[in-house]
Amino acid sequence: METGKLIKELRLKKGMTQEELADKTEVSTRTIQRIENGDVDPRSYTLQMIAKALEVDFSLFVNTKTDESDNTIQGTEINWLAFLHLSGLIPILIPTLLMWNRKKDKTKEMLTHFRAVVSFQLIILAISLAGLWVYWHSHQLIPFVGALLAGGLVSIVNTIQVLSGKPFIHPFFKHTDISRKG
Structure with missing residues (x-):
């Protein structure tokens, strides 16, 4: 599964909006949208922040490349x-x-x-x-x-x-x- 789709799926399971995820990660809402749509590949630090906000292990995102x-x-x-x-x-x-x-x-x-x-x-x-x-x-x-x-x-x-x-x-x-x- 692509990283953006996985992030969206995990975010929805947590019942979070893109704005809430953006607030917890100190990343803009637009960046979260672009990541979830697959328009950008997030940097390692951004993935670490997203993993922390979603309460999942960072390694989950490392092995999700297409x-x-x-x-x-x-x-x-x-x-x-x-x-x-x-x-x-x-x-x-x-x-x-x-x-x-x-x-x-x-x-x-x-x-x-x-x-x-x-x-x-x-x-x-x-x-x-x-x-x-x-x-x-x-x-x-x-x-x-x-x-x-x-x-x-x-x-x-x-x-x-x-x-x-x-x-x-x-x-x-x-x-x-x-x-x-x-």
Whole structure:
């Protein structure tokens, strides 16, 4: 069921008018009308406010996309997940954290991929630090460079795997499957 139709159905079950829902959500009555008619796709924050006013779980609205728009959303989700894996090229957590924070409520499976990428980055960071320790004591740069190259290779492979809808390699070398619709 489309989000707007679901909101209208829930609103009517509660015996609320569009004006009452608008007052409870701090959204204009016209916006409520446009959402219910399917003229606009509400933002995540607006859906959260509507869910709170209707006393339903926010996740009810997240999975209500129509079949024809689902493929587009799935494609966008795949791109974000692939980009998240690509951020693993650099064992610095800030870009990964920023990306996860921006898309955590909008992209399915983001938490699973985020955990995998962060775990992997921490492993590469630990190996790199150990490699630097080896370099400091024996002047052998190979472990440090090898860790960075291995990390980059796995990040690129995982990005390609996610883009093609195939399982990606988890840091503990367990394949994790994401299913692609369509």
